[in-house]
Amino acid sequence: xxxxxxxSEAVSGVTCPFCGLLCDDLVVASAGGGLAVRxxxxxxxxxxxxxxxxxxxxxxxxxxxxxxLPEAAAEAARLLRDARQPLIAGLATDVAGARAVGRxxxxxxxxxxxxxxxxxxxxxxxxxxxxWITTTLSEVRNRADLLxxxxxxxxxxxxxxxxxxxxxxxxLFGKHHQCEVIFLGQGPPTGFSLPGPATTILSCxxxxxxxxxxxxxxxxAGRRIDATGAAGLALARxxxxxxxxxxxxxxxxxxxxxxxxxxHAELTIQSLCELVKDLNRDTxxxxxxxxGSDGDLTSDAVHLWQTGFxxxxxxxxxxxxxxxxxxxxxxxxxxxxxxxxxWVSSFHASRTPPDTAVPTVVLGRAGMTFEREPAVYIPVGxxxxxxxxxxxxxxxxxxLPLGQLRATSLPSVADAIVAIxxxx
Amino acid sequence: MLLKxxxxxVYDPANRVDGEVRDLYLRDGRIVGPPRPEERIDHExxxxxxxxxxxxxxxxTHIGGGKLNIARAMLPEDHRGDLVAxxxxxxxxxxxxxxGTLATGYRxxxxxxxxxxxxxxxxxxARQAHLEMGDTPIVDKGGYIMLGSDDFLLRxxxxxxxxxxxxxxxxxxLNATHGIGIKVVNPGGxxxxxxxxxxxxxxxxxxxxxxxxxxxxxxxxxAVHELGVPHPLHVHSSNLGVPGNVDTTLxxxxxxxxxxIHLTHIQFHSYGTEGDRxxxxxxARIAEAINGTPNATCDVGQILFGQTVTASGDTMAQYRxxxxxxxxxxxxxxxxxxxxxxxxxxxxxxxNFVNALQWAIGLEIFLLASDPWRVxxxxxxxxxxxxxxxxxxxxxxxxxxxxxxxxEMLHPEARAMTTLGSLNREYSLFEIAILTRxxxxxxxxxxxxxxxxxxxxxDITVYRDEPxxxxxxxxxxxxxKDGEVVVRDGRVVKVVWGRYHLVxxxxxxxxxxxxxxxxDRFQTMKxxxxxxxxxxxxxxxxxxxxxxxxxxx
Numbered sequence: 001x002x003x004x005x006x007x008s009e010a011v012s013g014v015t016c017p018f019c020g021l022l023c024d025d026l027v028v029a030s031a032g033g034g035l036a037v038r039x040x041x042x043x044x045x046x047x048x049x050x051x052x053x054x055x056x057x058x059x060x061x062x063x064x065x066x067x068x069l070p071e072a073a074a075e076a077a078r079l080l081r082d083a084r085q086p087l088i089a090g091l092a093t094d095v096a097g098a099r100a101v102g103r104x105x106x107x108x109x110x111x112x113x114x115x116x117x118x119x120x121x122x123x124x125x126x127x128x129x130x131x132w133i134t135t136t137l138s139e140v141r142n143r144a145d146l147l148x149x150x151x152x153x154x155x156x157x158x159x160x161x162x163x164x165x166x167x168x169x170x171x172l173f174g175k176h177h178q179c180e181v182i183f184l185g186q187g188p189p190t191g192f193s194l195p196g197p198a199t200t201i202l203s204c205x206x207x208x209x210x211x212x213x214x215x216x217x218x219x220x221a222g223r224r225i226d227a228t229g230a231a232g233l234a235l236a237r238x239x240x241x242x243x244x245x246x247x248x249x250x251x252x253x254x255x256x257x258x259x260x261x262x263x264h265a266e267l268t269i270q271s272l273c274e275l276v277k278d279l280n281r282d283t284x285x286x287x288x289x290x291x292g293s294d295g296d297l298t299s300d301a302v303h304l305w306q307t308g309f310x311x312x313x314x315x316x317x318x319x320x321x322x323x324x325x326x327x328x329x330x331x332x333x334x335x336x337x338x339x340x341x342x343w344v345s346s347f348h349a350s351r352t353p354p355d356t357a358v359p360t361v362v363l364g365r366a367g368m369t370f371e372r373e374p375a376v377y378i379p380v381g382x383x384x385x386x387x388x389x390x391x392x393x394x395x396x397x398x399x400l401p402l403g404q405l406r407a408t409s410l411p412s413v414a415d416a417i418v419a420i421x422x423x424x
Numbered sequence: 425m426l427l428k429x430x431x432x433x434v435y436d437p438a439n440r441v442d443g444e445v446r447d448l449y450l451r452d453g454r455i456v457g458p459p460r461p462e463e464r465i466d467h468e469x470x471x472x473x474x475x476x477x478x479x480x481x482x483x484x485t486h487i488g489g490g491k492l493n494i495a496r497a498m499l500p501e502d503h504r505g506d507l508v509a510x511x512x513x514x515x516x517x518x519x520x521x522x523x524g525t526l527a528t529g530y531r532x533x534x535x536x537x538x539x540x541x542x543x544x545x546x547x548x549x550a551r552q553a554h555l556e557m558g559d560t561p562i563v564d565k566g567g568y569i570m571l572g573s574d575d576f577l578l579r580x581x582x583x584x585x586x587x588x589x590x591x592x593x594x595x596x597x598l599n600a601t602h603g604i605g606i607k608v609v610n611p612g613g614x615x616x617x618x619x620x621x622x623x624x625x626x627x628x629x630x631x632x633x634x635x636x637x638x639x640x641x642x643x644x645x646x647a648v649h650e651l652g653v654p655h656p657l658h659v660h661s662s663n664l665g666v667p668g669n670v671d672t673t674l675x676x677x678x679x680x681x682x683x684x685i686h687l688t689h690i691q692f693h694s695y696g697t698e699g700d701r702x703x704x705x706x707x708a709r710i711a712e713a714i715n716g717t718p719n720a721t722c723d724v725g726q727i728l729f730g731q732t733v734t735a736s737g738d739t740m741a742q743y744r745x746x747x748x749x750x751x752x753x754x755x756x757x758x759x760x761x762x763x764x765x766x767x768x769x770x771x772x773x774x775x776n777f778v779n780a781l782q783w784a785i786g787l788e789i790f791l792l793a794s795d796p797w798r799v800x801x802x803x804x805x806x807x808x809x810x811x812x813x814x815x816x817x818x819x820x821x822x823x824x825x826x827x828x829x830x831x832e833m834l835h836p837e838a839r840a841m842t843t844l845g846s847l848n849r850e851y852s853l854f855e856i857a858i859l860t861r862x863x864x865x866x867x868x869x870x871x872x873x874x875x876x877x878x879x880x881x882x883d884i885t886v887y888r889d890e891p892x893x894x895x896x897x898x899x900x901x902x903x904x905k906d907g908e909v910v911v912r913d914g915r916v917v918k919v920v921w922g923r924y925h926l927v928x929x930x931x932x933x934x935x936x937x938x939x940x941x942x943x944d945r946f947q948t949m950k951x952x953x954x955x956x957x958x959x960x961x962x963x964x965x966x967x968x969x970x971x972x973x974x975x976x977x
Contacts, residue, residue: 128498138762138947172575172579172761286758301493305496307524308524309496315510319507322500322504395759397759398948
């Protein structure tokens with residue numbers, strides 16, 4: 001693990017914590033008090049490391065007044081204790097932070113919800129209702145001969161996705177193994193050049209993809225279809241697509257659930273996953289649900305293994321109670337059911353707490369600015385920059401170690417919670 | 425601090441103690457010999473009439489890693505029926521088929537278990553597995569690292585590389601991922617499934633690499649043996665669950681060519697094709713083969729009736745069985761040119777012919793296997809049943825009347841297909857102590873657990889001697905971990921963090937350059953990032969520490 005307390009020269013093999021791909025081949029150097037990505041950076045990585053200004057104030061605040069960490073922690077503990085129903089949300093942290101959040105939620109009877117849970121739920125509901133057949137990045141890179149990208153363009157959220165999965169001189173199974181790419185829904189952004197060869201764009205609205213997947217399943221099953229088209233495209237196009245999918249030796253369909261932002265989008269994703277299962281009767285085809293940004297899969301994984309439940313779980317009754325609808329942060333704050341918010345956000349200073357009148361404690365990346373000054377603000381370090389840590393990659397299999405790139409007085413989320421526990 | 429456990433009936437097969445009344449002395453977390461007369465005993469426990477054994481060891485239980493977390497995510501409805509409330513000492517969690525790690529640790533300890541071994545740690549997923557095991561309180565743990573369908577090994581084999589290079593790779597993996605043994609699951613078959621092969625018999629060729637499961641078994645059992653890893657190659661054979669797979673299993677035993685081999689959850693591999701339904705018990709043939717092959721050991725993988733979830737690296741078998749899922753949902757996953765996993769919820773029913781016969785087959789193997797040192801008590805948690813059913817299983821083995829009553833409730837045609845009713849054997853407490861303590865420690869190569877001799881870790885379970893053995897084994901009166909009482913009357917009274925057990929065989933570091941190159945060319949992470957540091961392991965395990973066990977050469 002690259003762990004150097006102070007960055008005097010460029011460090012290679014740096015793992016980037018700023019999206020779920022967790023690229024671990026970056027070269028990062030210090031530049032003018034901040035950090036600059038010298039090699040293998042994408043837009044997200046460059047911005048993420050650059051915002052790591054070493055001069056960000058590390059001083060905690062109570063109602064805007066500078067205080068020490070123990071004072072801030074004591075006030076946070078008091079607010080948690082006094083609340084009838086605390087809510088710990090955001091949860092953008094690493095494994096150690098998630099472990100600490102789990103302990104604190106258990107002790108304070110809090111409800112947990114991650115900032116990305118609305119999107120993650122679209123996949124989770126499918127997993128819980130019917131399951132799926134999935135794959136991981138290295139399998140795609142070596143095996144895929146057909147890659148469908150459903151919904152959005154993927155690269156806005158996961159900039160190096162194609163480079164990591166398709167940018168290959170050779171694969172395990174052949175030197176110039178080609179992979180065809182088909183976008184279903186929105187195409188790639190203008191000016192974006194794919195590393196792969198053949199690329200087709202089947203343009204349609206993401207809200208209508210459910211219709212498309214239904215038709216594809218029916219075609220695959222050999223059912224009669226009276227409609228002349230689906231999702232705004234002629235039936236012939238879908239017929240061609242299903243034939244192409246059947247010919248794939250190792251097909252993959254990738255999507256980012258965040259792009260399926262419409263009511264009951266889980267049914268569309270479920271239809272897609274069932275289509276992939278159907279294809280496996282004769283060939284191999286896999287799903288690649290993309291996520292993992294802001295530590296969403298990390299937080300989910302840790303709480304899941306400790307308690308049996310991932311996000312949107314309440315510890316108010318001394319047992320974990322899981323309810324995907326009632327325990328969303330938006331609902332709890334909107335209805336007044338939660339009377340205190342602890343917001344955890346250690347990757348992006350822009351991910352600030354939702355606007356709320358309830359007392360708010362923020363464990364936020366140093367340099368975070370607020371519309372409404374929170375009751376307590378404890379600036380925290382960023383995993384992979386200010387302290388070591390671990391994150392789950394998009395495929396929920398690989399857990400990568402994050403290094404420390406600079407010396408800092410900023411506590412980690414885990415450190416800050418230990419301080420709060422000491423005062424609880 | 426010197427403690428005396430006075431007057432208990434001690435069952436300690438490793439030291440040939442069979443129910444003798446003895447005093448035990450504990451100091452600084454270990455068992456010590458009798459003190460000198462002038463030494464002060466700080467506390468004495470009167471264990472008159474109690475049964476005393478070493479802490480139990482589960483040598484094959486899926487307690488941590490990606491597939492278990494998928495199972496947890498899939499089954500909120502199962503957790504809801506078994507919520508675990510927080511106390512002043514313990515945290516809230518959930519139990520049953522795919523319990524949270526917190527509930528797993530508490531409940532194992534509450535049943536008198538003090539060590540658990542996760543049998544399917546994928547190298548690329550090892551960090552998660554160790555994180556989960558690290559969050560499993562009280563019990564010690566360790567993992568078997570899964571190889572045999574990883575493209576790196578299959579490429580070495582296809583290129584007919586020297587065994588020494590394979591040994592270096594296996595040793596590097598064990599060092600990098602902190603395993604205590606090597607597991608192979610459906611040898612080559614997880615990879616073959618990625619190439620759309622739907623079955624792979626023992627001598628059938630992988631369509632791309634041209635190697636057979638027998639080849640994989642041979643090179644891996646040789647590697648484990650030549651590296652001096654104490655635990656034999658841990659083998660989940662080909663054709664799991666397939667009627668008629670007995671021939672594959674017998675062939676697998678022979679494929680070890682005299683080297684030590686452990687056949688795991690052998691119940692799932694002991695099926696014939698006789699009878700109207702073309703599904704029959706081959707337990708007698710399997711038991712005979714095990715009895716006659718001193719280099720072979722097995723654990724049973726007993727099924728018990730009720731809801732559970734199957735979680736396995738065997739994607740080929742899990743996909744094949746996905747239609748039997750109950751509730752109707754499943755996950756199959758190809759993983760990183762390394763391995764795979766499949767999760768299929770399952771409900772075993774006593775009125776179902778196949779399930780009823782599976783139950784009987786497992787028990788037949790237990791009762792027909794002559795050497796308790798070579799048969800281990802497992803349900804392959806959670807695949808055959810959750811580990812919390814162990815006390816029930818122990819009663820089935822120890823109480824013939826109870827067993828035969830249960831047999832009467834089974835599907836009538838299954839009853840007609842099993843010899844179970846005619847098997848009179850009842851396991852003794854001494855034999856149970858072999859199955860669940862002495863033998864697992866011995867086969868893992870861990871010298872200081874699983875027995876009660878001086879020098880052993882003071883991991884001790886004290887039971888009331890109740891005629892209802894299920895009750896007795898469910899709620900021990902005391903469980904000591906490292907000399908401290910952690911469970912009293914079946915409830916946790918102190919939470920500690922158990923250690924990781926591992927081996928670090930030596931290897932030629934020349935392999936590392938080759939691995940770095942391979943990862944840079946084909947994988948999507950760096951080889952150096954696969955390697956877990958000792959500092960990470962210590963943090964994962966809440967500081968409890970690592971114990972490295974010696975390899976034989």
